[in-house]
Amino acid sequence: xxxxxxxxxxxxxxxxxxxxxxxxxxxxxxxxxxxxxxxxxxxxxxxxxxxxxxxxxxxxxxxxxxxxxxxxxxxxxxxxxxxxxxxxxxxxxxxxxxxxxxxxxxxxxxxxxxxxxxxxxxxxxxxxxxxxxxxxxxxxxxxxxxxxxxxxxxxxxxxxxxxxxxxxxxxxxxxxxxxxxxxxxxxxxxxxxxxxxxxxxxxxxxxxxxxxxxxxxxxxxxxxxxxxxxxxxxxxxxxxxxxxxxxxxxxxxxxxx
Numbered sequence: 001x002x003x004x005x006x007x008x009x010x011x012x013x014x015x016x017x018x019x020x021x022x023x024x025x026x027x028x029x030x031x032x033x034x035x036x037x038x039x040x041x042x043x044x045x046x047x048x049x050x051x052x053x054x055x056x057x058x059x060x061x062x063x064x065x066x067x068x069x070x071x072x073x074x075x076x077x078x079x080x081x082x083x084x085x086x087x088x089x090x091x092x093x094x095x096x097x098x099x100x101x102x103x104x105x106x107x108x109x110x111x112x113x114x115x116x117x118x119x120x121x122x123x124x125x126x127x128x129x130x131x132x133x134x135x136x137x138x139x140x141x142x143x144x145x146x147x148x149x150x151x152x153x154x155x156x157x158x159x160x161x162x163x164x165x166x167x168x169x170x171x172x173x174x175x176x177x178x179x180x181x182x183x184x185x186x187x188x189x190x191x192x193x194x195x196x197x198x199x200x201x202x203x204x205x206x207x208x209x210x211x212x213x214x215x216x217x218x219x220x221x222x223x224x225x226x227x228x229x230x231x232x233x234x235x236x237x238x239x240x241x242x243x244x245x246x247x248x249x250x251x252x253x254x255x256x257x
Contacts, residue, residue, distance in 0.1 A: 004066075004068060004069030005030035005031055005032050005035075005066075005069075006031050006032060006033055006035075006067070006068060006086075006167055006168055006200055007030075007031040007054060007065075007066070007067055007087065007168050007200070007202070008028070008029065008030045008031065008065070008066040008067075009027050009028055009029050009050065009053060009054070009060075009063065009064075009065060009066075010028055010063050010064045010065075010066055010071075011026050011027070011062070011064075012024060012026075012027050012028070012050075012053060012060035012062070012063035012064065012065065013025050013026055013027070013060060013061050013062045013063055014049050014053070014058070014060050014061050014224075015061045021223070021224065022061075022224050023046055023049045023224050024046045024049045024050060024053075024060070024224045025224045025225050026063070026225070027046070027050065027063075027221075027224075027225070027226055028063075028226075029050075029219055029226075029229075031054075031168060031200050031202055032200065033167065033198045033200060034197070034198045034199070034200055035200045035201070035202075035216070035217065036194065036200070036201045036203075036214060036215045036216045036217065037200075037201070037202045037203070037215060037216075037217045037218070037219065038202075038203050038204075038205055038211040038214070038215035038217070038218040038232060039051075039202065039203070039204045039205070039219050039221060040205060040208065040211060040218055040219065040220050040221065040247065041206065041220060041221035041222060041247075042206060042222075042247070043206075044223070045221040045222055045223060045224070046221045046223070046224040046225075047204040047206075047221055048172070048204065049224070050204070050221070051089075051170060051172055051202075051204050053065050054087070054168075054170055054202060055087065055089055055170060056072055056074065056080065056083055056084075056087070059072075059074060067079075067083050067086075067087070081115060084111075084115060085111070085115050085117065085164050085166065086166050086167040086168060087166060087167070087168045087170065088111065088160075088161040088162070088164060088166040088168070088169055088170070089161060089169075089170040089171070089172065090154070090157050090158050090161045090169065090170070090171045090172065090174045091157065091172050091174075092172050092173040092174065092176055092177055093177040094145070094150065094153035094154045094156065094157045094177070095145075095150070095153065095177075097157055098145040098153055098156060098157060099145075100144065100145050100146055101144075102144075103141065103142060103143065103144060104131075104140050104141050104142070104143055104144065104145065104148075104156055105124070105127050105140075105141030105142060107145070107156065107160055108127045108130055108131065108141070108156065108159045108160045108163055109123050109124075109126075109127050109163070110160060111160065111161075111163055111164040112126060112127075112163060112164060115164065117164055124141075126163055127141055127159075127163060128141065130159040130160075130162055130163040131156075131159050133159070133162065133193065134155040134156075134158050134159045134162075134189060134193075135155060135189065136152065136155055136159070140152075140156070149182075150177065150178055150179070150182060151178055151182035151185055151186060154174065154175075154177075154178060154182075154186055155186070155189065158174075158186075158189065158190070158193070162193065162199075166199060167198070167199060167200065168199070168200045168201075168202065169194075169199055169200070169201050169202070170202050170203075170204075171190070171201065171202070171203040171204065171205075172204050173204060173205055173206070173207075174186065174190070174203065174205075175187060175207070175210055176205070176206075176207060183210070187210055187213050187214060190214060191213070191214065194214075201214065201215065203215055206247075208236060208247065208248065208251050209251070211232060211236075212232060212233075212236055215232050216231065216232055217229070217230070217231060217232060218230065218231075218232040218235045218236070220235065220239075220241065220243065220244045220247070222241075222243045227241045227243050227244065228240055228241040228243075228244045236248055
């Protein structure tokens with residue numbers, strides 16, 4: 001049985017043309033089966049760069065992205081097809097990530113159809129099951145995104161991400177565009193979906209409360225460098241790096257009663 005992590009960065013550095021400093025510098029991380037990893041930092045810290053690498057959208061300038069123990073080769077169509085099936089993403093704003101002109105069923109079915117994983121009645125059945133898992137009725141498939149609330153649209157985005165039964169779910173600030181009450185329901189949904197599953201979660205976030213709820217391990221980024229990593233409970237309760245301490249201290253707290 002392989003002990004390789006499902007998804008990993010191996011000393012990855014990203015430099016963009018015209019920039020004096022790297023967007024990401026010598027970053028390494030591992031995502032095991034069933035792992036729950038948070039990537040934490042302020043805007044510009046390099047979180048989105050890591051996400052693009054893990055999605056295979058970009059390649060590092062130096063270093064490597066590894067999937068199932070092998071370097072990700074974007075020219076290897078068969079391996080990239082397997083990678084696209086096994087690594088799915090939920091984006092920050094469902095209004096931007098859902099095509100308003102497509103019915104929900106077609107949107108959720110997109111990974112199945114584009115990757116050739118199912119056809120005809122099987123597609124419809126799997127879409128129905130995915131919608132049911134996120135708490136939406138099957139008839140939602142016939143409607144358009146604008147007919148749903150923000151929280152429901154994010155449920156649709158999650159259904160699209162899980163319909164192909166991925167091994168890794170990437171989440172890019174999945175609740176930051178939602179109101180407080182809706183955030184709680186989406187966090188609860190993600191908890192429920194991950195319960196007892198081997199599906200790993202990698203979440204990019206600046207919301208330490210959500211990180212504490214969903215992720216066992218955390219990595220803290222500052223200006224493209226990993227400055228701290230460890231169990232989320234330890235990183236948040238006893239941060240070692242000054243940057244991490246500043247992030248934790250900036251979290252609003254209710255005054256004592």
